[in-house]
Amino acid sequence: MGLLQPELGLLFWTSLAFGVVLFLLCKFGFPVILRSVEERRKFIDSSIDAAHEAEVRLERVTLDSEAIVEKAEAERQMILRSAGEERDRIVTEARAKAEEEARRIVAEAREQATEEREQILRDGRQQVAALAVALSEKLLREELRDRQSQTKLADRLLDEINSQTTNTEA
Amino acid sequence: MRFVINILVLLSLLAVEPVWAQTEEAVAQAEAVEETIEASEQGEELDVKQVVLSHIADSYEWHICSVGERHISVPLPVIVRSQSGEWHCFSSSKLHHGHQYEGFHIAEEGAYAGKIVEQTADGEQIRPLDFSITKTVAGLFVNCAVLLLIVLCVARRYRNDQHDSKAKGGLAGVLEMVIESVMDGIIIPCVGPNYRKFAPYLLTAFFFIFVNNLMGLIPIFPAGANVTGNIAVTLVLAMATFFAVNIFGTKDYWKEIFWPEVPTWLKVPIPIMPAIEFIGLFTKPFSLMIRLFANILAGHAIILILTCIVFATAKMGAAVNGAMSAVSVVLSIFMNCLELLVAFLQAFVFTMLSAVFIGAAQHTEEHEHETKQIENNTNN
Amino acid sequence: METLGILGATFAAAIAVLGAAFGISKIGKATMEASARQPEVADKLRTTMIIAAALIEGVALFAVAVCFMAL
Numbered sequence: 001m002g003l004l005q006p007e008l009g010l011l012f013w014t015s016l017a018f019g020v021v022l023f024l025l026c027k028f029g030f031p032v033i034l035r036s037v038e039e040r041r042k043f044i045d046s047s048i049d050a051a052h053e054a055e056v057r058l059e060r061v062t063l064d065s066e067a068i069v070e071k072a073e074a075e076r077q078m079i080l081r082s083a084g085e086e087r088d089r090i091v092t093e094a095r096a097k098a099e100e101e102a103r104r105i106v107a108e109a110r111e112q113a114t115e116e117r118e119q120i121l122r123d124g125r126q127q128v129a130a131l132a133v134a135l136s137e138k139l140l141r142e143e144l145r146d147r148q149s150q151t152k153l154a155d156r157l158l159d160e161i162n163s164q165t166t167n168t169e170a
Numbered sequence: 171m172r173f174v175i176n177i178l179v180l181l182s183l184l185a186v187e188p189v190w191a192q193t194e195e196a197v198a199q200a201e202a203v204e205e206t207i208e209a210s211e212q213g214e215e216l217d218v219k220q221v222v223l224s225h226i227a228d229s230y231e232w233h234i235c236s237v238g239e240r241h242i243s244v245p246l247p248v249i250v251r252s253q254s255g256e257w258h259c260f261s262s263s264k265l266h267h268g269h270q271y272e273g274f275h276i277a278e279e280g281a282y283a284g285k286i287v288e289q290t291a292d293g294e295q296i297r298p299l300d301f302s303i304t305k306t307v308a309g310l311f312v313n314c315a316v317l318l319l320i321v322l323c324v325a326r327r328y329r330n331d332q333h334d335s336k337a338k339g340g341l342a343g344v345l346e347m348v349i350e351s352v353m354d355g356i357i358i359p360c361v362g363p364n365y366r367k368f369a370p371y372l373l374t375a376f377f378f379i380f381v382n383n384l385m386g387l388i389p390i391f392p393a394g395a396n397v398t399g400n401i402a403v404t405l406v407l408a409m410a411t412f413f414a415v416n417i418f419g420t421k422d423y424w425k426e427i428f429w430p431e432v433p434t435w436l437k438v439p440i441p442i443m444p445a446i447e448f449i450g451l452f453t454k455p456f457s458l459m460i461r462l463f464a465n466i467l468a469g470h471a472i473i474l475i476l477t478c479i480v481f482a483t484a485k486m487g488a489a490v491n492g493a494m495s496a497v498s499v500v501l502s503i504f505m506n507c508l509e510l511l512v513a514f515l516q517a518f519v520f521t522m523l524s525a526v527f528i529g530a531a532q533h534t535e536e537h538e539h540e541t542k543q544i545e546n547n548t549n550n
Numbered sequence: 551m552e553t554l555g556i557l558g559a560t561f562a563a564a565i566a567v568l569g570a571a572f573g574i575s576k577i578g579k580a581t582m583e584a585s586a587r588q589p590e591v592a593d594k595l596r597t598t599m600i601i602a603a604a605l606i607e608g609v610a611l612f613a614v615a616v617c618f619m620a621l
Contacts, residue, residue, distance in 0.1 A: 010228065014403045033328050457608030
C-alpha cells in the first residue's frame with residue numbers, strides 16, 4: 001500500500017525540517033522560556049518564603065512588643081507599689097519621729113516643771129526654815145530671859161543628844 | 171478561530187449545495203439537455219475513495235479547489251535526479267494531465283501510481299530519486315515556520331524583559347501554560363532526575379506534532395496539508411525518539427535488554443528474553459510512528475468522508491440531499507471537535523511515551539536511589 | 551478471489567479493533583473505579599491509563615497496518 005511506504009524525498013525533507021526546528025528551538029526557544037519560567041517560579045517561591053518569614057518575624061515582634069508592654073506594666077505596678085510603701089514608710093517614720101519629739105518635749109517640760117516645783121519647794125522650805133529660825137529665835141529669846149529656863153533647855157538638849165547617840169549606837 | 175473557520179467553510183458548503191441540487195433537478199425535469207452535459211454528469215460520478223485518497227496521499231501540486239472544470243492549484247517545484255545522474259528542477263505545472271517533461275511524467279497506474287516516473291528508452295518506467303517539494307513538504311515547511319514564529323517570538327519576549335518577573339499575558343501566557351503542563355505532567359515525572367537534558371527535545375516534539383496536527387485541521391490553503399498523517403513524517407519523529415532513547419541509554423538499560431533479570435533458562439542457550447527485548451527496541455518507536463500516523467490519517471479521512479456525504483447524495487433529490495447535508499454538517503462539526511482533542515492527545519501521547527522510553531533508558535541504580543530520595547523529600 | 555482477500559483483511563481489521571476496544575474499555579473502567587475510590591491519585595492514574603491505552607492501541611494499530619498491507 002502506497003500510504004504505508006515512506007517516500008525517500010519526504011523522509012529527507014522531514015528530517016531536514018525537523019532537524020532545523022529542533023536545533024533552533026533547542027538553541028533559542030525553549031531553554032529561554034524554561035529558564036525564565038523557572039526563575040519566576042523560584043522568585044515566587046522565595047517571595048512566599050520571604051512573606052512567611054516576614055509573617056513569623058512580625059508575629060515575633062508582636063509578641064516582643066506585648067512582652068515589653070507587659071513588662072512595663074509590671075514595672076509600673078512595682079514602682080507604684082514601692083512608692084506606696086515608701087510613702088507609708090516615710091509617713092510612719094515621720095509619725096514616729098514626731099511622736100518621739102513630742103514625747104521628748106513633754107518629758108523635758110515635765111522635768112523642767114518638776115525642777116521648778118522643787119526649786120519652788122526648796123525656796124519655800126528655805127523661807128519657811130528662815131522664818132522658823134527667826135520665829136524660834138524670837139521665841140527662844142523670849143523664853144530664855146531667866147536662868148532657870150536656860151538650864152532646863154540645856155538639859156533637855158543634852159538628853160536629846162544622848163538619846164540620839166544611843167539610838168545610833170543601838 | 172480555526173474552529174469558527176471550519177464551521178464557516180462547512181456552512182458555505184451547505185449553502186452552495188442546494189443550488190446545485192436544484193439545477194440538477196431542473197436539468198432532469200426539462201429533458202432538454204444536451205447529450206454532452208448528461209454524459210459529463212454521469213462521468214463525474216463522485217468517487218469518494220478517490221477524493222479521500224487524493225487528499226490523504228501526497229501530490230506534486232497543492233490543489234486548493236475546483237470551480238467547474240477549472241482546477242485552482244499551487245504548482246510546487248519538482249526536484250528529481252534522472253537515471254543519467256543529472257538533477258532536474260521544474261514546476262509541477264509542467265506535468266499536468268499526464269504531460270511529459272524532460273522525460274518525466276506522473277504515472278497513471280502501476281506500482282508508482284501518482285508518482286513521478288522516468289520513461290527509459292526501452293519503455294520501462296523507473297522511479298527517479300525524488301526530492302520534490304510535494305504538498306506534504308510544503309505544508310511541513312509552512313507549519314514549521316508557524317511553529318518557529320510562535321516559539322521564537324515568545325522566547326524573544328522572554329529574553330527582552332528578563333528582569334520583569336511578572337507573568338506574561340497573551341500568546342506567551344498560553345505557550346507558557348502549555349509548556350508548564352507538559353513539563354509538570356509528562357517530562358519531569360516520566361523522564362526522572364535528569365529531565366533537563368531531554369526537556370527541549372520533548373517539548374519540540376510535542377509542539378511540532380501539535381502544530382502540525384492543528385494546521386492539518388484548517389481546511390484553508392496554507393494549512394490543511396496532511397502532514398502528521400503521512401508515514402514518512404511520523405517515521406522521522408519516531409526515529410528521533412529512537413535515537414534519543416538509545417544514544418543516551420545507560421549501561422543498566424543495555425544490560426536490561428541483553429541480560430534481563432529473568433530465570434536463566436530464558437536467556438541461555440536460546441536467548442528468548444533478550445530477543446524479545448531487542449525486538450521491543452524497535453517496536454516501541456514503530457508503534458509511536460503507526461499510532462500518530464493512523465490517528466491523524468483516520469481523522470482526516472473521516473472528516474472528508476462526512477463532507478463527501480453532501481456531494482454523494484446530490485443526485486438523490488433535494489429532500490434527501492438536504493437532510494443528509496444537515497447530518498453531514500453536524501457530524502463534521504462533531505468530528506472536528508473530536509479531532510481538536512485528538513490533535514492534542516496524540517501530541518501528548520507521543521511526548522509521554524517518548525518521555526517514558528527515555529526515562530526507562532536513563533534508569534540506573536543510583537538514579538533509583540535519587541528518585542527515592544526526591545520522593546522522600548517531596549513527601550516530607 | 552481478490553474480493554475474498556479484501557473481505558479477509560477488513561474482517562481482520564475489525565477483529566483487531568474489537569480487541570483494542572475490549573482492552574481499552576477495561577483500562578478505562580479500572581481507572582474510573584480507582585479514581586472514584588481515591589480521587590487524590592486521579593492525575594497519576596490518568597497518566598498511567600494513557601500509557602497503557604497507548605500500548606494497547608499500538609498493538610491494535612499494528613494489526614490494522616498489517617490488514618492494510620494485506621488489502
